[in-house]
Amino acid sequence: MAFVCALSNEVPETPVVSPVSGSVFEKRLIEKYIQENGPKDPINGERLELKQLIELKPASFLKSKAPTHTSIPAILKSLQDEWDATMLYSFTMKQQLQTALQELSHCLYQHDAACRVVARLSTELSKAREALAILKPQQAEQRNGANGMNGDEQDKEQAGISNLNEVLGISVEIKMKLHETAALLTQGRKAKAKIIPPSLASLEDVMNYQMVASLTGLHSPSSPGIMCLDVQNEWIVTGGNDKMVSIYDQASKTIVTSLKGHTKKVMNVACLQDEKLVVSGSMDSTARVWHVPTSRCIQTINAHKMAITGLSVHPTKDYLLLSSLDEHWSFVDLESGAIYARVRGDDGESEPGMAITSAKFHPDGLIFATGTFGADVKVWDVKEQQNVATFTGHGGTVVAVDFSENGYYLATAADDASVKLWDLRKLKNFKTIQMEPGFKITDVVFDFSGSYLALAGSDVRVYACKSWSEVSIFGEHTATATGVRFGNDARWIASTSMDRSCKIYSVQETQL
Structure with missing residues (x-):
């Protein structure tokens, strides 16, 4: 009689092997069989003594399954649990892989950006050293000649230095003007807020917008890159890496003018088409006011010691707000360039x-x-x-x-x-x-x-x-x-x- 584990909650006894037939029996059952039927193997009938039976002992590192695994439903449940655990582990690994890929992409982007910055700084350093090498002999010649700058130029240079440090303060008249302008604008805005302009582009229109023009000739190709933009009515004003300000007219599809004067890249521009003016801020620490019809700089504002990072025209169009890397902001008269406030x-x-x-x-x-x-x-x-x-x-x-x-x-x-x-x-x-x-x-x-x-x-x-x-x-x-x-x-x-x-x-x- 072949050995079969009983489907019960009891742990089966030690199994034994018959050397005669090679079959496996439960020890208790084979002993009972020999006592009742004599010393013979129940499989082939050959002689089999109790002392011939060989006990099977499992290895110490193997653990038998619980009795519940002897039923087919229990085995299926165990397999399902193992499958679920495997799938959960696979999902977790995929999530971790995706996170690692995103982090790697971010690190590569930062590394690329850092390399670009280092390369740019190295280029600027080389240019600065070249400029310094040219400037030193010129300065020596000026000192030796003692006539390198006339009195008027010296006066202008000294005036520019004093202008940088001179703050006039915001007068009561200016404050009143600011207050009156704000009151009028607030009242007008509340009236406009209730009415949507009938000519405003609809949501469906904006969703269907496509590129209809690409302007590539606004700035020099030798110093590629447009750094800033402003738009008013039909004018598109841009500032470039080439130190220039360019004005494009949409109505005529032409470049109105290109304004030259800054000594470093232009980082901010503001357009006042109705006044035919454009304002620009540059890395050279100055802001300039340009008269577009004559392509002439009518005011150079020296309110800061480092690069201009922000530029905004007041609603009165009489004043200018500037911010800089020198940790200060300034409130300046647009026409005269007078500094009314400079605050850290x-x-x-x-x-x-x-x-x-x-x-x-x-x-x-x-x-x-x-x-x-x-x-x-x-x-x-x-x-x-x-x-x-x-x-x-x-x-x-x-x-x-x-x-x-x-x-x-x-x-x-x-x-x-x-x-x-x-x-x-x-x-x-x-x-x-x-x-x-x-x-x-x-x-x-x-x-x-x-x-x-x-x-x-x-x-x-x-x-x-x-x-x-x-x-x-x-x-x-x-x-x-x-x-x-x-x-x-x-x-x-x-x-x-x-x-x-x-x-x-x-x-x-x-x-x-």
């Missing part, structure tokens, strides 16, 4: 080295916002020159700020691949638009109606302001996009990039 951006509350990276006036002109390397966003009172609110939450340098025309929302973009929306009434963040890891953001802007929000960086994206949902993505640029602006009534969108192009997006049938 940390307000004496944080450690030195907190450079200001961006600045923008509120639509009313009584307050403005600045972004910092320290990831903070500060809101300032122009008249009192005081920090009235500080927003924290970004995880990287704040690269761009912009106010909605409704006066309530502030959008800020940072190196942490996010855009945050702040409610100025409640002084809190009510929405964060988080991009995928490694996404670079360089600019953020509302359209004039406050209906759409656009950002530029790794690509160009447009969002609807009520739902904050993504409307369109434009990926036509072959390098990082550096600026984005809406045309009148959001009927078209312009963007600039380090690929030396300015691209225009609209419905395909629109004749710009």
Whole structure:
């Protein structure tokens, strides 16, 4: 009789093997069989003594399954459990692999960016050394000749140095003008907020926007890269890595003029088409006011000691807000270049080295916002020159700020691949638009109606302001996009990039 484990809760006895037939029996059963039927093997009937039986002993490292595994349902359940555990382990491993790939991609991007920065700095250092080598003999000649600069030039140079340090202060008359302008703008905005412009581009139109033009001849190909952008009416104004400011007219499809005068790349531009003026800020630490019809610089503003990082024109169009890497912001007269205020951006509350990276006036002109390397966003009172609110939450340098025309929302973009929306009434963040890891953001802007929000960086994206949902993505640029602006009534969108192009997006049938 062959050995079979009983399907019970009892643990089976030690099995034995018959050397006669080679069969396996339960010891208790084979002993009982021999006692009742004599010393013979139950399989082949040959003689079998009890002493001939061989006990089977399992290895110490093997553990027999519980009695429950002797039933088919129990075995199936055990197999299902093992399958589930295997699948869960496989899923966990895939998740960890995906996370590792994302982290690796981010690290490679950072490494590439660091290599580019090092290469650029090395190039600039070489150029600086060459310029210094040329400058030293010239300085020696001037000292030896004692006539290298006439009295008038010396007076101008001394005046420029004193102008940098002279702050006139914001007078009562200026404060009254700011207050009256803000009151009129606030009243007008409340009336406009209830009415959506009939000519405003619809959500469906913006969703169907396509690239309708690509302008590649605005700046020199020898120093590729457009660093900044501004749009007003039909003018598209760009500042380039070639130290020039270019103005393009959409109506005539021509370049109006190219403005030369800065000695380093132009990082900020502001357009005042109605006044035929353009304002630019540069890495050479100056801001310039240009008269477009004559292509002439009518004012050079020396309000800072380091690169200009932010530039915004006051709603009165009489004053200018500048921010700089020298950790200060300034309030300047647009016509005369007089400095009415120059204030340190940390307000004496944080450690030195907190450079200001961006600045923008509120639509009313009584307050403005600045972004910092320290990831903070500060809101300032122009008249009192005081920090009235500080927003924290970004995880990287704040690269761009912009106010909605409704006066309530502030959008800020940072190196942490996010855009945050702040409610100025409640002084809190009510929405964060988080991009995928490694996404670079360089600019953020509302359209004039406050209906759409656009950002530029790794690509160009447009969002609807009520739902904050993504409307369109434009990926036509072959390098990082550096600026984005809406045309009148959001009927078209312009963007600039380090690929030396300015691209225009609209419905395909629109004749710009």
